[in-house]
Amino acid sequence: MALEIHGMAGHLIRRLNQISVSVFQDRLKAAGFDLTPVQYACLATLDQKPGIDQATLAGLIAYDRATIGTVLDKLDTKGLVTRKVSPRDRRAREMHLTENGRALYRTVTPLVQEIQTLMTGGLEPGERAEFLRLAAKLASTGNAFSRAPLAEPD
Template sequence: MTLEIHGMIGHLIRRLNQISVSIFQDRLKAEGYELTQVQYGAMTVLESYPGIDQATLAGLIAYDRATMGTVLERLVERGWVDRRVNSQDRRARQLYLTESGRQLLHAVSPVVREIQDLIVDGLTPEEQQDFIRLAEKLATAGNERSRAPLIT
């Protein structure tokens, strides 16, 4: 049965997100890792920008600041991220990947790259490129409408 909602872009984007999350979690779990997409994103940013604060990290992955705190708590609890007092501002905390966090990130990154192909494997290579191009265009155009805009 096809309902009108099944052709609505908002529904399709939500559905694709569900599928993406499922593929990511199932594939990583099969490899013996327990890590979410947001945690992975946060860790990749911290590898590139060690010492940033929580608000900057949230902006770089377009995630709301309040929920970012919960994500970071899990990463800190697992020993993958370290929070340090900023020497310039004792109230602020700087974030760093720990050595075990860096090892995990490097171990899962090849699997995450494979997952990207699984997410779009229903498309031809040309369609995949078109989809990515159009998705980037929509994300850029709608960025300022988001409750958690991406900072660049």
């Protein structure tokens, strides 16, 4: 018998996040990569928006500004990103992918795309599109309630 919580949106969203993170990390580890979903989001964003600062990056991936530095420290230690003081604002540090960071991003992206397909594998193509549309709508509608709201890219 299913518990009442098993039909609650919050519980289902949490479960989907658990599954997503587990599949992501297991698949990447099996392929020989040590990368978390948040680290991948940083690489993907810096590939598309090189030179942004930490606060902007945190907003673009909807990640807590207070802890994004720890994620970037790990990427820096791995030799995947560089951070330098911005000539426009001495308090900000501009970030760029290193050649190794760019190469890793390009190498793992096809695997990450396969994982996205796997995550919605129980859905028909039309259902997948509808699920993604509805999930995006819920994320957009709830953005203001987040402790780390998504900042729309320029």
